[in-house]
Amino acid sequence: MYFPISAVTGKAVVIMGVSGAGRSTKDQILAKVLKCDFLDADDFHPQSNKEKMRQGIPLSDEDRIPWLKMLRDVLREILVAINTAILGCSSLQTHYREILRSADPDYEPGSYASVVKFVMLDAPAVVLAARLEKRAAEGKHFMPVTLLQSQLDLLQIHDSKRILKDDATLSPQSTVNTITSFIFPSTTLSWSN
Ligand SMILES: Nc1ncnc2c1ncn2[C@@H]1O[C@H](COP(=O)(O)OP(=O)(O)O)[C@@H](O)[C@H]1O
Ligand SMILES: O=C(O)[C@H](O)[C@@H](O)[C@H](O)[C@H](O)COP(=O)(O)O
Structure with missing residues (x-):
């Protein structure tokens, strides 16, 4: 199927939200459909951060800021190479x-005018808790359900006009369609693989 490369160059979309919102699930589908790089922020956490979360201790700014700066640097490399990336990252707070917005080398702090865009996956706490419990019971993940409340407490979306909200209870395909038409309006999607 025809896929216009020029429609998806030099952009980054961060799929944000609390744990269990479905970031990893949807990012992977989105990156596949858009044929672009996919990054999972969890892969960039130092072991100490993962161990802390495994023990049910929420991360602090001191834990998150070096990790976010590393992600910013990786995104910047992608943007400078005029490529597109989808990043799944909690991004719970405005700061x-x-x-992450400052991965755009031209970004003026506080202006929100960045090629790094945010989409927040939003779901009721009860849905999130059920998903996390199921995932933990399957032994698939380090993140315990007990950390969900701390994530919800930290979530700050004062800049919500700059964030596309998406209903995380809908199917991944529905989310991908919403995100694609908002961020890459001229893109022809290929669902073939
Ligand atoms: N739209 C959805 N409907 C039902 N279950 C979902 C949906 N999205 C994700 N899940 C399930 O919820 C759990 C958490 O999803 P995941 O993508 O790992 O979330 P996150 O990366 O935001 O923590 C996984 O077990 C996943 O299979
Ligand atoms: O900022 C944080 O506190 C973490 O990044 C956190 O938000 C993230 O959810 C965990 O790393 C588990 O992530 P997943 O549930 O997506 O694997």
Whole structure:
């Protein structure tokens, strides 16, 4: 199927939200459909951060900021190479998102005018808790359900006009369609593989 490369160059989309919102699931589908790089922020956490979360201790700014700066640097390399990336990252606070927005070398702090865009996956806490419990019971993940409340408490979306909200209870295909038409309006999607 025809896929216009020019429609998806030099952009980054961060799929944000609390644990269990479905970031990893949807990012992977989105990156496949858009044929672009996919990054999972969890892969960039130092072992100490993962161990902390495994023990049910929420991360602090001191834990998150070096991790976010590393993600910013990786995104910047992609943007400078005029490529596109989808990043799944909690990005719970406004100042965390500012670090990621500054991956755009032209970004003026506080302006929100960055090629790094945010989409928040939003779901009721009861849905999130059920997903995390199921995932943990399957032994698939280090993140315990007991950390969900701390994530919800930390979630700050004062800049919500700059964030596309998406209903995380809908199917991944529906989310991908919403995100694609918002961020890459001229893109022809290929669902073939
Ligand atoms: N739209 C959805 N409907 C039902 N279950 C979902 C949906 N999205 C994700 N899940 C399930 O919820 C759990 C958490 O999803 P995941 O993508 O790992 O979330 P996150 O990366 O945001 O923590 C996984 O077990 C996944 O299979
Ligand atoms: O900022 C944080 O506190 C973490 O990044 C956190 O938000 C993230 O959810 C965990 O790393 C588990 O992530 P997943 O549930 O997506 O694997």
